[in-house]
Amino acid sequence: DVKVTQSSRYLVKRTGEKVFLECVQDMDHENMFWYRQDPGLGLRLIYFSYDVKMKEKGDIPEGYSVSREKKERFSLILESASTNQTSMYLCASSSPTGTNQPQHFGDGTRLSIL
C-alpha cells in the first residue's frame, strides 16, 4: 500500500513565523500535491509538482511556497504565517500514468496560527 506521511498531525505557530510542513511518500510517485481543507470550502489546491525541482501553482498559492529537492519529499512553506492560514493541510501523491490513477493522501496536519 502507498504510504504518504506528513511530519506533524498538529502544529501551533505564531504570526510571522516561517513554517515548514513536510510530506514523504514511499511509492516513487512523480506527482505530489498540497491542499488545504476548510469547512464549507472543501479541498483547495495550493501547489503541485510533477517532478523533482519542478513546481506549479494551484488555485490558492498566495502566501505559500514549496520545495521538491528529492522525489519522495514535498515541503510546503509558509513564508510569514498569518492567522488566515489556520487550516487542515493535506498532502497527496500519485503516479502520472493516465488519468485514472487516484491520489493517495496523508493523514493531514492541523495547523493553528496564533
Added chain:
Amino acid sequence: GDSVTQMEGPVTLSEEAFLTINCTYTATGYPSLFWYVQYPGEGLQLLLKATKADDKGSNKGFEATYRKETTSFHLEKGSVQVSDSAVYFCALSDDNAGNMLTFGGGTRLMVKP
C-alpha cells in the same frame, strides 16, 4: 473549467437505512470519477472509482455508476452502519488536465444507532 457539485450535508440516517449522496460534474474532456472518504481525524481514502461511461465502481458495499448522459456519479449504499459516519468527497480527473483532481465540497454523513 471543470467542476463537481455535491449535495450539501449533513445527511443523518439511522443504521441500516439506504444512502444516496448526489454528485454531478462538468468537464471539458473525458474524466475519470472518484469517491473519497474522510473519517474523523484522518486524511482522504479512495473509496471507489470509474474511468468511463457506464462503469460501476464498488467497494465496502458502496456503489456509484458513471452516467455520462446525466453527468452524474451518485454514491449509494443499501444499508449504512455507524462506522460509515464520515465526510464523502466526489472528484474528477480530466484527461485535459493531467492528473489533477477537482473536488466537490464534501458531504458529511452521520449514522445513528
